Amino acid sequence: MGTRILLVEDDERVRQALGLALADEGYDVVETATGEEALGLVDTDLDVVLLDLMLPGIDGIEVCSTLRSRSDLPIIIATARSDTADVIAGLEAGADDYVTKPLVAGELAARIRALLRRRRPASAGASEDDRPDRLHLGELVIHPGQEAVERGDTRLHLTRTEFRLLLELASAGGNVVTREQLLQRVWGYDYFGDTRLLDVHVRRLRRKIERDPDDPELVLTVRGSGYRTGP
Numbered sequence: 001m002g003t004r005i006l007l008v009e010d011d012e013r014v015r016q017a018l019g020l021a022l023a024d025e026g027y028d029v030v031e032t033a034t035g036e037e038a039l040g041l042v043d044t045d046l047d048v049v050l051l052d053l054m055l056p057g058i059d060g061i062e063v064c065s066t067l068r069s070r071s072d073l074p075i076i077i078a079t080a081r082s083d084t085a086d087v088i089a090g091l092e093a094g095a096d097d098y099v100t101k102p103l104v105a106g107e108l109a110a111r112i113r114a115l116l117r118r119r120r121p122a123s124a125g126a127s128e129d130d131r132p133d134r135l136h137l138g139e140l141v142i143h144p145g146q147e148a149v150e151r152g153d154t155r156l157h158l159t160r161t162e163f164r165l166l167l168e169l170a171s172a173g174g175n176v177v178t179r180e181q182l183l184q185r186v187w188g189y190d191y192f193g194d195t196r197l198l199d200v201h202v203r204r205l206r207r208k209i210e211r212d213p214d215d216p217e218l219v220l221t222v223r224g225s226g227y228r229t230g231p
Contacts, residue, residue, distance in 0.1 A: 002117065004028045004045060008038040008063065009052045009078070014101075018050070021105035027112070029040060036065035042067055052133040053079045053090055061093050068094025072159055073113040079101060082197065085094055091200040096161045097187065098197070118160055137170045137229055138218050140209060149209070161186065162205045165198075169219060169229050178226040 005022055010160035019029045030046070031040050038051070049067060052086050053060030064075055077090040080101040089097050091156045096118075097111055134143040141150045147163050149156045158166065162175040164186045169177055187197065202221075206213040220230045 002028045003047045003052075003112075006038060006041055006046050007031045007051045008033075008035065008049065010055050010059070011052075011058070018103065018108075022109070022112075023103075025105070025109045025112075034058070035060065038063055039066055042071055042073065046073060046116055048128065049073055049075045050103075050108075050112075051075055051095070053077055053086065061089050064090060064093040066097050068159070073078055074118070074160070076111060076115065076210060081173075087196055087205065088200055091197065091206070094159065096159070117188055118186075119166060129179060132205065135167070135170045140218070142167060142170055151209075155224075158205070158207055158208060161201060162208065165227055166209065166219075169227055174229055176222045176226050176228045180226075181215050182226060 002090050003026070005027045007015060007019055007022070007029050008225050009018065010033070015031055015033065016031055022029045030041065030044075031208070032041065035055045038049070038060070042049075051060050051064055051067075053139065058066075060077060060079075064077060067075060071160055074089075075095045075097075077087075077095040077098045078101060078162070079090065085099075087091065090098055096115060099108055099111060102181060111215065132144065135144070139151050147160065149158055149163065149166065164180065168185050171196050179198055182198055183195070186201075202219060203213070206216050206219055209218055210216045222228055
């Protein structure tokens with residue numbers, strides 16, 4: 001079976017056009033028009049969710065949040081609005097990436113390929129043979145091969161994107177990793193300076209790993225440049 005994409009879009013014409021374009025790219029597309037139907041399909045064999053934010057009934061933000069609480073399935077949100085608040089709300093709900101309408105099939109396919117590459121074990125730029133068994137960051141123990149993070153006896157639940165972001169920073173050994181480097185290494189795509197994606201994921205990551213996300217000690221901002229690990 002090929003890569004299966006759940007396409008959640010209430011506009012029938014848009015849904016059909018996107019479904020055909022994705023099928024032409026070699027994907028097996030499962031289409032649905034509502035969030036309620038999408039939530040009923042999440043436990044089936046899927047690889048990526050392409051989710052419109054403007055849906056009847058349960059809106060895309062709520063669908064995204066619910067999906068994320070139940071699964072680590074990669075989620076791309078699609079919005080007709082490039083408004084920052086709309087995009088950030090979707091990312092805060094747990095989406096891995098976003099696209100704005102009208103969608104360009106080639107760009108969308110590139111984003112999907114990048115997401116699928118990230119489903120492979122994280123390497124932080126190292127070959128699998130060179131990858132350390134574990135990294136330490138403060139009280140955290142990071143296991144690259146298992147894509148796991150522990151604090152003492154507690155395993156922290158990170159999405160795959162959040163884990164890759166943490167691994168890239170921890171592997172830099174306290175050196176600054178620029179925003180551009182993180183976007184390329186973690187998302188695997190050229191975002192042309194749009195760093196909302198990165199900033200929201202850093203906030204989500206801090207909420208999961210920091211004792212006080214408002215006064216971070218593990219992931220520090222280097223103004224005008226990027227991020228580094230502390231102290």
